[in-house]
Amino acid sequence: MKKQQSQWTHREKSFSAFVTGPLLSFWRQRQERQFVGKEGVVIRYMRMTAAAHKKAILVVPGRSESYIKYPEVVWDLFNCGYDVFVIDHRGQGLSGRLLDDSQLGHVAQFSDYVDDLETLCELELSGSRYHQTFVLAHSMGGAIATLLSQRHPSLFTATALVAPMFGIVLPMPEWVVERILNWTATRPHLREGFAFGTGRWHATPFGINNLTHSRVRYQRNLRFYADQPELQLGGPTTHWVREAIFTGRYIESIAPELHHPVLLLQASEDQVVDNQAQDRFSLARNLAGFPCYGDHPQVMEGARHEILFEKDEIRAEALQKITEYFLTFNPNTV
Structure with a gap:
């Protein structure tokens, strides 16, 4: 584990050699699978497994993301002894x-x-193969994982929420947005059109991005989407925004009922999700006697929204907090 952690703090200096060498060879070993979800929608996923691993981590990405973006995260978790x-x-x-x-x-x-x-x-996670199963969920994935944990409180050993979407940053007061969204809800051409201020995918220059301070990781992620146009996703529909707002409110309302173990990492410079909603979620659990780990969100100072794709020092600190938190449930398992 210590050797792995030392790699996290010095990777950007030789990032190109890492991603075109060992990471590329590793990623070629992934297994890509699919199943048919509700309404006949095909759901794709990937898995990276080893016979010796007895622990698993389910990574739940955010809006617009694909597992194609996550090789480095999978590498780091897999080399800590987890199927991913x-x-x-x-x-x-x-x-x-x-x-x-x-x-x-x-x-x-x-x-x-x-x-x-x-x-x-x-x-993938049912049965007796894994002694422990964890969740690492980012942004929208944090809301989804939280709702699944409400359904099945004992499904996962513990959950790490990274900049979870319990509220979104809006361009105007929420009551104004809600009034507009309610009006569009009965008008399909508006309900299923791009939300105000958004549009088709385009490559935002690094200098004005609000996701990460890591130039090499940001440029690599842009390349994924530029090289595979089928991955590209533009802005959300107005209906998606309406669903997101209502989902955040619902999660906040049920926070006192959520008993599953949670670590919550908060990006101090987040401009995508509402950190105050995370604070309210954490406070509600505290008051109910089921606090998040550390009694409050663990603030990643200097981090933008994509903590797992931040510059080395921030990303390494986040991964260390996550892996050490998971180890507290069985510190002898490595």
């Missing part, structure tokens, strides 16, 4: 799209995401 599974949510990545325009980020209802994740767990 990463899902492509419906409507994005390599999974089936839901509207004729594949650039539109859409979902009929957020519970569909939860149903898909539950199916993946039934396919």
